[in-house]
Structure formats: C-alpha cells, structure tokens
Amino acid sequence: MADRDRTGTLLIVIDNPPYGDWRGREALDMALSMAAFDQPVALLFRGEGVNWLRVRQKGAAIHQKTVSRNLGAARMFGVADIFADQGAMARFGIDQTEPGAELINADADFYNRFREVIQP
C-alpha cells in the first residue's frame, strides 16, 4: 500500500450494508464506469459497508443478486484495488472476504493518498 503512487486515483467509499437499499450498488456502478473509461479507481469498504465482503452470501433468498458477484467483476473491469477498513472488519467479525480485499486503517493518511474521495 505505502509504496504505490495513488495520487491520481479516485477512491469510492461504500459504508452502508448491502441489500437494504441501492446506494451501494449504485456506488459500485460509479467505480465500474470509472474503470471502464480507463480512469484509475479504487474501492474502500468501511463501517457497515464491510458486510459487502462476507463470504457465502445468498442474495437470491431475498430476491436480489448477490453483491459479491457484482464486486467480483470490479477487478475484471479494472478497479485497481479493493480495500477494507480493518477496524470495521474486526467489529463485524469478518475474517475472510470475497473477493479478496486489502486490509487498511482508514485514517486521514490513507485518504490523503488519493486524488479524490467520493462517498456516493
């Protein structure tokens, strides 16, 4: 994390849980279109948003698409990095993620590394 230059990268933050509303999905769409236009973009899950990363989700049980599947497409589209705040991960007892996310400490130093931070 520390040695890569992300000063040109846009960070999109998802901090609300999946399935309850569409905000997270539409935030992910923003990240995917940034990537589709070859703009450097990364995702951060923090707060209740880390629940996006839980393994073995079954969205079909509540008539929704499983979000980890949408998220799996992110790397394919060219989203450079998926970060998760380690404090939030600990709070929700999540120790495995799908897809793999890099654990970071979401503090001012972290945010300052990016060109812009957007919380849709």
Next chain:
Amino acid sequence: MPDLSVSDQPGYSLVITGAPYVSQAPASAYDFCQALLDSGHRVDLVFLYGDGVHLASALNTPPSDETDWTGRWQTLSREHRITPVVCIASALRRGLLNEEEARRYQKPAANLAEGFTIAGLGEWVEAVNRSERVVYFHGAA
C-alpha cells in the same frame, strides 16, 4: 490584482443523489448552483444519480404552497443554458423514461421533464476529469 474573467474561474460539477420532497438535496444544490453562477463560476455539469433522478419527473405535482423543484431547476437551466443530465441506469429502474426509452421498452408513457436529458455515467466520469470541483448533494442516510 489579476483580472479573473469568467473563463478563468474554476468549473464546478454538481451531483444530486437525493430525491425532492424526500431530501433537501435538490434544494441545496439549486442554491449552490445559483450562487456559483451569480459569482461568475462555470457549471460544467449537473448530474442526477440514484434517487436524485426523481427531480427530472414531469409528473411531480407538489401542493401549491410547496416549492416546485422540478420547475425551479427547469427555469435555472433554461436561463443559464445548463442541461441537467439524468443517469440512464438510475432513471430506468425508477420509472423515469424519455420518449426513446419508453418506445424501446414498450412502456405506455414517458415522463422526463423538458430541459433534462438522459445519458450514462460517462458524463460524470468526464466531469470528474474536467471540473475543478465536483460537489455531491446526498439525501438522508
């Protein structure tokens, strides 16, 4: 003192994600947009995303003693030649369609208000790169 003509001022883009009559987002964005224009700033894009697309419905019919936010935005846009852009994905899933999309999906009506246009997230991507500042107006969490 440098002479800052309009074109030297930084350009702004506004993203509205909160719906009218549910959130203050379209109203705050309106006042902010007005203040930008009054002080000679350039407004590159007004982008309606997520629940913000409801602002562009021609069918919004608030009671007469409440502000008509769709109408207000139409007037502001007309006066300053700004065409607010509505995200197509957000719009279609919320039942906001122009004539073309209504035909494409064989729906009985179109309801995009005059003065608004429908396009993709690429407009937002371009604005992030072009504008000096992109300001987001969200609804309640």
